[in-house]
Amino acid sequence: ENNMFFIRIFMILLLSCLTVKINLCFSSIPYSLKSLTLDGHFNFDEVHHAARDFGNRYHFLPLAVLHPKSVSDIGTTIKHIWDMGCHSELTVAARGHGHSLQGQAQVHRGVVINMESLQGPKMQVYIGNFPYVDVSGGELWINILHESLKYGLAPKSWTDYLHLTVGGTLSNAGISGQAFRHGPQISNVHQLEVVTGKGEIVNCTEKQNSDLFHSVLGGLGQFGIITRARISLEPAPDMVKWIRVLYSDFNTFARDQERLISAENTFDYIEGFAIVNRTGLLNNWRSSFNPQDPVQASQFESGGKTLFCLELAKHIRSDETDLVNQEVENSLSLLNYIPSTLFISEVSYVQFLDRVHVSEIKLRSKGLWEVPHPWLNLLIPKSKIHDFAEGVFGNIITETSNGPILIYPLNKSKWDNRTSVVIPGEDIFYLVAFLSSAVPSSKGKDGLEHILTQNKRILDYCETANLGVKQYLPHYTTQEEWKTHFGPQWEVFVQRKSTYDPLAILAPGQRIFQKAI
Numbered sequence: 001e002n003n004m005f006f007i008r009i010f011m012i013l014l015l016s017c018l019t020v021k022i023n024l025c026f027s028s029i030p031y032s033l034k035s036l037t038l039d040g041h042f043n044f045d046e047v048h049h050a051a052r053d054f055g056n057r058y059h060f061l062p063l064a065v066l067h068p069k070s071v072s073d074i075g076t077t078i079k080h081i082w083d084m085g086c087h088s089e090l091t092v093a094a095r096g097h098g099h100s101l102q103g104q105a106q107v108h109r110g111v112v113i114n115m116e117s118l119q120g121p122k123m124q125v126y127i128g129n130f131p132y133v134d135v136s137g138g139e140l141w142i143n144i145l146h147e148s149l150k151y152g153l154a155p156k157s158w159t160d161y162l163h164l165t166v167g168g169t170l171s172n173a174g175i176s177g178q179a180f181r182h183g184p185q186i187s188n189v190h191q192l193e194v195v196t197g198k199g200e201i202v203n204c205t206e207k208q209n210s211d212l213f214h215s216v217l218g219g220l221g222q223f224g225i226i227t228r229a230r231i232s233l234e235p236a237p238d239m240v241k242w243i244r245v246l247y248s249d250f251n252t253f254a255r256d257q258e259r260l261i262s263a264e265n266t267f268d269y270i271e272g273f274a275i276v277n278r279t280g281l282l283n284n285w286r287s288s289f290n291p292q293d294p295v296q297a298s299q300f301e302s303g304g305k306t307l308f309c310l311e312l313a314k315h316i317r318s319d320e321t322d323l324v325n326q327e328v329e330n331s332l333s334l335l336n337y338i339p340s341t342l343f344i345s346e347v348s349y350v351q352f353l354d355r356v357h358v359s360e361i362k363l364r365s366k367g368l369w370e371v372p373h374p375w376l377n378l379l380i381p382k383s384k385i386h387d388f389a390e391g392v393f394g395n396i397i398t399e400t401s402n403g404p405i406l407i408y409p410l411n412k413s414k415w416d417n418r419t420s421v422v423i424p425g426e427d428i429f430y431l432v433a434f435l436s437s438a439v440p441s442s443k444g445k446d447g448l449e450h451i452l453t454q455n456k457r458i459l460d461y462c463e464t465a466n467l468g469v470k471q472y473l474p475h476y477t478t479q480e481e482w483k484t485h486f487g488p489q490w491e492v493f494v495q496r497k498s499t500y501d502p503l504a505i506l507a508p509g510q511r512i513f514q515k516a517i
């Protein structure tokens with residue numbers, strides 16, 4: 001009994017010591033971060049914002065938010081955490097505009113770096129035969145558009161929505177309707193400045209430190225923080241001819257899309273979307289699109305069927321209007337859309353590129369922007385897209401889509417296989433994006449649970465039918481799933497991690513690697 005008494009006392013003392021040690025360890029972290037000499041500052045109190053993202057489903061509270069003013073602030077902070085080694089559980093997430101969907105830019109009890117605070121050298125446009133712009137990794141694409149337009153230039157490849165940061169989209173790929181011609185945004189970068197997981201500040205290009213350059217592009221934030229990027233530019237158009245036509249048959253729609261992305265001199269932007277079971281079609285179209293010739297089109301009713309809308313744009317320079325009109329007419333004459341459904345509009349380049357922002361303002365005013373967004377983005381090989389459409393639009397999404405469903409093909413030849421992004425193996429593959437919004441606390445068909453179940457049914461179908469689908473903006477919770485996602489690229493990905501971020505300090509919200517402590 002005496003022995004038991006002493007063992008108990010010993011255990012209690014041991015536990016108290018451990019608790020004190022752990023508490024000391026945690027409480028000393030803010031002090032050790034506070035001791036760093038920085039141009040910017042840490043905030044330990046106002047951290048709640050960094051526990052939110054566009055997806056609005058995951059909320060991990062960080063310990064601190066760094067508001068860097070210089071690249072060296074980021075280098076110093078990461079180097080400090082690197083020097084603590086395995087004795088600290090601190091990890092770091094760069095936060096661009098926080099438009100991730102599942103906590104990818106969040107970190108539990110770690111440091112979030114607010115990339116938009118990064119000031120660095122001012123955005124600088126270089127004109128000449130091969131124009132480019134040097135920008136901060138925390139710069140928003142909308143700001144790059146406005147700045148480069150002052151020189152009559154603009155980036156070549158976009159996302160559909162421009163209020164995202166350069167570092168955020170380059171960590172994924174950056175895909176939109178220009179990618180069939182120019183490749184994704186990661187194919188249009190000449191140079192990067194990166195802070196690695198060891199706190200080193202490294203410049204890299206296709207030739208200099210090329211492994212780091214390619215690792216970081218599409219690298220899900222795993223290998224370094226992009227602090228600057230050199231983006232390729234082209235002469236910007238004055239106006240854009242913006243066109244939509246409808247199809248009732250998926251095969252005809254897909255055939256026309258594939259024909260357009262394979263031909264020269266057709267359109268500058270090619271996308272498409274599915275419209276599930278809607279009548280009174282025009283009322284439901286995105287408000288930012290104002291067709292000029294709706295007389296016939298407004299009488300068109302879908303009769304509750306799923307329709308497919310091909311969305312095209314052609315750049316117009318003021319001295320070439322007649323030529324462009326002729327080219328558009330020629331290209332359209334080769335297509336097999338429903339003749340009465342040709343909608344044409346002419347808008348400025350900014351209006352066209354910033355089109356989703358118009359919807360954002362509208363949705364925000366109704367409190368419908370900051371709702372849960374259970375999005376699902378898939379890359380599907382061309383040879384399986386018909387099976388996919390049949391299975392998904394025939395059986396799974398039949399009543400309502402809870403948001404836009406984008407479908408458009410991409411040319412693999414425009415993607416660089418040295419980058420970290422994972423795409424299907426075929427020459428042409430489709431991006432299919434289910435951009436659902438859930439009505440908060442609804443238990444019905446527009447509620448989060450229903451949409452998640454539907455997403456799972458889509459993924460299960462892809463798996464069972466062996467469609468060779470890869471997720472874009474992927475999210476997995478186990479390393480096994482990540483291994484499957486990367487397939488033969490997994491070994492390289494792991495090796496790159498051990499070279500550039502061996503302690504797994506960076507972007508833990510992707511849930512690919514865990515810091516060893």
Ligand code: FAD
Nearest residue numbers: 096097098099100137159160161165167168174175221226
């Ligand atoms: P964040 O969400 O802040 O970060 C994303 C990931 O990148 C995180 O892991 C983060 O740690 C890491 N990261 C952030 N900054 C850096 C950096 N400087 N260096 C290294 N890592 C960094 N994508 C498309 O491809 N095409 C589209 O058309 C498109 N449309 C979209 C429309 C909307 C309305 C939304 C919300 C998203 C859209 N996306 C699209 C997805 C978008 O590209 C990604 O969600 C992107 O990550 C968001 O950028 P962000 O600046 O908000 O990044």
